[in-house]
Amino acid sequence: MGSADLKNLCNLKFLSLDFCFSNGFEAERLPQCSSDKLQELHLPGNQLTGTLADWMGHGTSLVILDLSSNNITGPIPEFIGRFTDLRVLDLTDNHLTGHVPPEVEGHFHGLKSLEQIYLSDNQLEIVVGSEWVPPFRLQEASFASCQMGPLFPAWLKWQVDLTYLDISSTGITDRFPDWFSSSFSKITSLDISNNRISGALPKNMGNTSLGSLYSRSNNISGRIPQLPRNLEILDISRNSLSGPLPSDFGAPKLDMISLFSNYITCQIPLFVCELNLYSLDLANNLLEGELPQCFSTKDMAFLLLSNNRFSGKFPPFLENCTTLSFLDLARNKFSGTLPMWIGNLGELQFLRLSNNMFHGHIPNNITSLSKLYHLNLAANGISGSIPHHLSNLTMITTPYVHVPGAVVASFQSIVGDMPVVIKRQELEYKGVAILEILSIDFSCNYLTGKIPEEITSLGGLINLNLSWNQLNGGLPKKIGDMQMLESLDFSNNDISGEIPSSLSNLTYLSILDLSYNHLAGIIPSGVQLDTLYTEYPSIYNGNTGLYGPILHKSCSVNNNAPQRDHQQRSKKVSESTLFFYFGLGSGFVAGLWVVFCALLFKKAWRVAYFRFFDKVHDKAYVFIIVTWGRFARKR
Structure with a gap:
């Protein structure tokens, strides 16, 4: 489409050119009419450059503006407040900078219709006073990687219609506010990961509508409270949770649980048997005992339990888990032999059983795991020979092939960071990157x-x-x-x-x-x-x-x-003999000092010692004189 075609389209209301221009697109090609009627502008992923003012200065009738995934720079202009009909603003993944807003009323006072705002992955600073009341009622908001801390943004308490909120990596170092559960009662997806939020989880969060909660890499402590009934995804990994897991999570729809790298103790409660889990990650905790044998493994794909104190035999409930992709039982106290049916887990891509007490032979049919990328049986008591038919491990016969980005994102949200010992050091790999090794x-x-x-x-x-x-x-x-x-x-x-x-x-x-x-x-x-x-x-x-x-x-x-070995052995013998005599002499001297010190400080021992020597001297003297006299008479 030529540039003149767009400039003169004064009646154009909807324009969507998603990911169309790999070499960029100029703002001058948009309609340049005084009576601009454009309501929706979608230009994501087009290598757009310039400032935001260049792209928003052609009219105020916009309802939806999507300029995400471009190279737009500079601050958010103050005249954005004139877009009174704007409902959706998506500026995700650009290079925007500056403080938003220097005077918040000047920027957002007129955005009374705003319902969705996405400013993630920019370098914006969104810090406003605790008294500010926004003119809008947001339904969705994403500010990931912007600066919003150190306090929990107080203006969010007025956003009671929010259903989606992402404030991950925003520099918040505060505790959960008192209004958290009441103001966020309608939120179904909340991401507060990668901050330094401290304190315990809100006790009344069970009353919210949360379906997914991502709060990894914070300083959250205490025990896990009653969870929202509709919760399906729970990620509180890399925190400081302690105590046992609740006997009843209160969330029967849970299918993904990630609690790795906390201080959770005791055993896995039987309540997990009532869940149809897709992913369970409890690695790097203080859990112990045997695993519940009632686990439902119908859809389980990820079971990550490394670095705990679990015991017992290889989990028998996994025999029918034909969907299992990742199994990590490393650094526990599992024992017994590896089952022959392990080769039937045909979807396995990652199998790590290192640092346990398994013994016996490696099952020959382990080579049937044709999708396996990573196999670690180190530091056990396994004997016998290495299985043959290793060429059946077809995924390892050729170099790793990178997978689509959507799969990478999925793995990252499930697996997270995993440590792998390679090249004599422990390295951490994120998500699907573990399969590259x-x-x-x-x-x-x-x-x-x-x-x-x-x-x-x-x-x-x-x-x-x-x-x-x-x-x-x-x-x-x-x-x-x-x-x-x-x-x-x-x-x-x-x-x-x-x-x-x-x-x-x-x-x-x-x-x-x-x-x-x-x-x-x-x-x-x-x-x-x-x-x-x-x-x-x-x-x-x-x-x-x-x-x-x-x-x-x-x-x-x-x-x-041989001659050199003999010389070395002779040298070692000489050194050993010398060491023996040196030790003997040192012991003799030490013994004399002990006797001397005892006589010096114990008067009774000293008197007895000298009396003993006087008696011996007298007897010796008499014996010598008598013997000499007899010898002289015989002569």
Whole structure:
């Protein structure tokens, strides 16, 4: 459409050009008529630039103005108050700045029809006096990432018709106001996350219409009160909640509960059995005991219980949970063997059972989990061999493929931040990003046998850790095919043979550890391997048969190894003998000092000591004289 077409459309009432212009759109192309009749203007996602005044200066008859997801800069102009018919104002995700309003009456006094306002993801400061009474009655409002604190915005108490409110990341450091539940009685969706709101949750919040409550990353303390009956989503993670969970949440429609990183104690109440949960995240708390066996798993997709004190066997109620996608039971006290039916959980993408007390073999059909991205069984008592048919883990055979943004947002709201041990450090990944770390970790177990050659078919793996087991045999010859590897740890096993030359193909490696095995032969050279050795010289330690230029050690030197070992052992024996005699002498001196001090401070002991020596002296003297006299007579 040409620019002249829009300029002369004086009777135009509705204009919607959502995400149409990747190269931008100029304000001059809008109708330029004195009698402007435009009521709805929708121009989101068009790379718009300039100030807001450029886009709002063509008429005051607008009812809906949507300029979201653009590059508009500057402050909100004061003449916005002249738009008396404006009901919807959406300026989300721009680059607006400034204090809104310097004089609030000048900006918003005329907006008596305003029902919906969206100013999120700008750099606006919306701080007004506690006495200000707005002229409008909002139904929806979003101010995320604007500055509204430190006090809880008092003017919101007049917005009794609100059904949606987002004041997350707005710098509020206050407590919940007394009017919270009464003024927000109609709200169905409330987001107050990422502030520093303190104190307990309002006790009468059960009387509200809340369907979703997001309040993660605050300083909320105390126990969870009776919840609104229509509540479906509850997120109070990363707070300071304490005490046990309520025996009855009072919210039978709950299907998503996220309470991770609090101080919640005792057991999971049986009330959860009455819920048809889609997601339950209770990680990083102080919960204990066995899980209720009455869990309804019909629609459960996320069960995250890591870093608690749960005990018992692998949860049997999961057998029929065919929708389960994320299962995290790490850092608990679960025991027993892994069930054979674990391979039937075909939707699993994330399985972490590390740091428990599981024993027995890894079920062979675990390789049937074709959608698995992340498998961690580290730090248990698992024995036996590594399962074959690893190529059936098809999601790990190729590099990770990024998923659509809508899926990312969904994961972020459910999973949140998850810690993962990779590259010898614990890193946190947000939402779906956890699936980007294609990983297998079987470290710190009692696995035996050879490393299956088929493991090299997992070409998408980023992290592979088999350290601290009893694996033997050689390294997989085609290990160089795993070219996405960034961290590879086979240390502290009984692996023997040569290091495959294909190892030098792993150009993404930033962590490598083959120490304390029985490897022999020449170490492959390569830019990445040489760099790793320079940074971490211990990666080949404990393999006396290895040699090569990187170690400054040739194979001929290796022939003198027995003699050198004998010299080292002799040196150790000499050191041990010297240490023994040194200890013996030190003990003798210390003993003498004890006796001396006892005689010095105990008079009775001192008298008895000298009498004893007098008697011994007399007896010795008599014995010597008598013996000498007898000897002299015989002569």
